[in-house]
Amino acid sequence: MSLREARGPFEGTMSIVFACTSCGHSTAMLTNKAETQMVRSLGVAIGGRTKEAAPMEMLRSRLQGRRETPIAESARMGSKCPFTGVVAQAFAGGGQGMQWSEGATARLNRIPAFVRPSVQRSVEDYARRNGLTEINTSVMDAVKGNLGM
Amino acid sequence: MKTYHDIASDGGSDVIGQVTAQRARLEDRLSLVDHVVAVMSGKGGVGKSTITFVLAEALAERAWCVGIVDADINGPSIAQMTGVRTHVPVLTPGGVMPPENREGIRVMSMDLFLAQEAAPVLWEASTQDEAYTWRPMVEMGALRELIADTEWGPLDVLLVDLPPGADRLPNLASLLPRLSGVVVVTGPTSVSQVAVERSIGMASRVARVPVIGLVENMSAYICPACGAAELLDSNVGDAEALATRHGVPFLGHVPFDRNLALAADTGEPFLERYAGSMAGRAIIDISRKVARFLTR
Numbered sequence: 001m002s003l004r005e006a007r008g009p010f011e012g013t014m015s016i017v018f019a020c021t022s023c024g025h026s027t028a029m030l031t032n033k034a035e036t037q038m039v040r041s042l043g044v045a046i047g048g049r050t051k052e053a054a055p056m057e058m059l060r061s062r063l064q065g066r067r068e069t070p071i072a073e074s075a076r077m078g079s080k081c082p083f084t085g086v087v088a089q090a091f092a093g094g095g096q097g098m099q100w101s102e103g104a105t106a107r108l109n110r111i112p113a114f115v116r117p118s119v120q121r122s123v124e125d126y127a128r129r130n131g132l133t134e135i136n137t138s139v140m141d142a143v144k145g146n147l148g149m
Numbered sequence: 150m151k152t153y154h155d156i157a158s159d160g161g162s163d164v165i166g167q168v169t170a171q172r173a174r175l176e177d178r179l180s181l182v183d184h185v186v187a188v189m190s191g192k193g194g195v196g197k198s199t200i201t202f203v204l205a206e207a208l209a210e211r212a213w214c215v216g217i218v219d220a221d222i223n224g225p226s227i228a229q230m231t232g233v234r235t236h237v238p239v240l241t242p243g244g245v246m247p248p249e250n251r252e253g254i255r256v257m258s259m260d261l262f263l264a265q266e267a268a269p270v271l272w273e274a275s276t277q278d279e280a281y282t283w284r285p286m287v288e289m290g291a292l293r294e295l296i297a298d299t300e301w302g303p304l305d306v307l308l309v310d311l312p313p314g315a316d317r318l319p320n321l322a323s324l325l326p327r328l329s330g331v332v333v334v335t336g337p338t339s340v341s342q343v344a345v346e347r348s349i350g351m352a353s354r355v356a357r358v359p360v361i362g363l364v365e366n367m368s369a370y371i372c373p374a375c376g377a378a379e380l381l382d383s384n385v386g387d388a389e390a391l392a393t394r395h396g397v398p399f400l401g402h403v404p405f406d407r408n409l410a411l412a413a414d415t416g417e418p419f420l421e422r423y424a425g426s427m428a429g430r431a432i433i434d435i436s437r438k439v440a441r442f443l444t445r
């Protein structure tokens with residue numbers, strides 16, 4: 001099963017389409033608005049958890065106007081479940097759960113540390129605007145012009 | 150393609166399992182905490198946070214290990230009062246290490262997550278109308294994280310500084326069934342004393358949490374020049390009678406003290422310098438009564 005498409009959130013609902021990698025058969029998952037909000041307000045992950053919740057997960061992902069780095073040495077969050085990842089990232093707006101390929105990560109790490117967070121955010125914003133869920137070196141190439149990397 | 154109604158379970162989210170795991174995490178964390186004490190009032194601005202801060206100081210001076218969690222999600226003030234507002238908590242394998250003030254008091258507050266002091270606390274949602282509908286639930290979730298995900302370590306007492314309003318206590322009690330007791334703070338006016346009656350009723354009848362006692366705050370003014378005390382309101386003394394009427398202990402009067410207001414504003418410890426002042430002595434006496442209640 002691979003993720004084919006994620007639409008939304010549009011007025012609080014999302015549709016996420018998965019496709020079978022061998023026959024192409026696709027399955028859509030739809031979220032209902034109130035249900036999505038209720039479940040998110042409880043601080044639970046839609047689609048289940050494969051990993052324990054990260055410390056202060058909700059505070060670090062859902063609070064608006066939060067400090068750039070409220071917690072030092074925070075580990076990157078991620079989930080194996082594509083549904084959870086897509087939903088979290090679509091709502092988070094902060095890029096948590098966005099997958100970075102090895103090559104892209106290496107490139108990001110070559111950027112001086114003090115500008116890295118803002119570059120990362122710009123790349124993730126670009127990816128989100130273009131409906132991408134993984135950032136690889138070609139995504140970075142695509143935004144390179146704008147950022148002067 | 151499956152439709153929504155074909156999904157028999159909750160679609161694999163295991164919401165109940167996840168909520169149970171949240172509870173278990175909270176219980177695990179509190180297993181190293183001997184006592185949890187909430188500080189509440191029926192009205193705002195009577196000095197809950199200030200009393201929480203100085204009570205923590207006084208208990209720390211008795212060599213207690215003290216933590217404070219700021220349960221006032223929308224009006225956090227404890228980080229400022231304890232002087233840790235600019236600290237950055239550190240992530241460790243056991244959770245988030247809380248900042249410690251000069252007296253070793255560990256503090257966790259929403260304030261440590263907010264970029265700007267004056268900005269309103271908003272949560273991400275597709276519309277802010279919607280965010281407001283779900284807000285109480287999100288706030289409880291935030292408080293749960295502030296308590297459960299903080300690496301408090303072993304504590305003798307965790308003080309919970311509640312937002313104003315008697316209705317907040319039952320919410321907290323449902324989150325923390327192991328609440329040892331509540332300290333009720335009142336101001337000297339009869340208006341705030343009516344609110345106190347409501348608070349006591351809420352604590353004993355609804356939340357079923359023992360009332361450790363009542364503190365009357367800002368009942369007198371101490372002249373900074375000569376140290377003379379002047380009563381601020383003719384109702385002073387009523388708080389004591391009110392406590393007796395409700396069968397709850399009266400813990401003491403804390404006078405209005407300019408140095409206390411200054412200490413709270415600047416994040417400087419108060420008792421370190423003013424333990425001998427009238428307010429200082431009142432606070433130490435209150436802390437002794439609280440300690441006695443907890444260790445009885």
Ligand SMILES: Nc1ncnc2c1ncn2[C@@H]1O[C@H](COP(=O)(O)OP(=O)(O)OP(=O)(O)O)[C@@H](O)[C@H]1O
Nearest residue numbers: 193194195196197198199313404405406409410413
């Ligand atoms: N005994 C005191 N002497 C001098 N100033 C005091 C005293 N108690 C409280 N204050 C001051 O009164 C103001 C309100 O106190 P505080 O913030 O503790 O109240 P609160 O009940 O926690 O308010 P809220 O309901 O908004 O949470 C603060 O500026 C504080 O410094």
Ligand SMILES: [Mg+2]
Nearest residue numbers: 197198221226
């Ligand atoms: Mg307060």
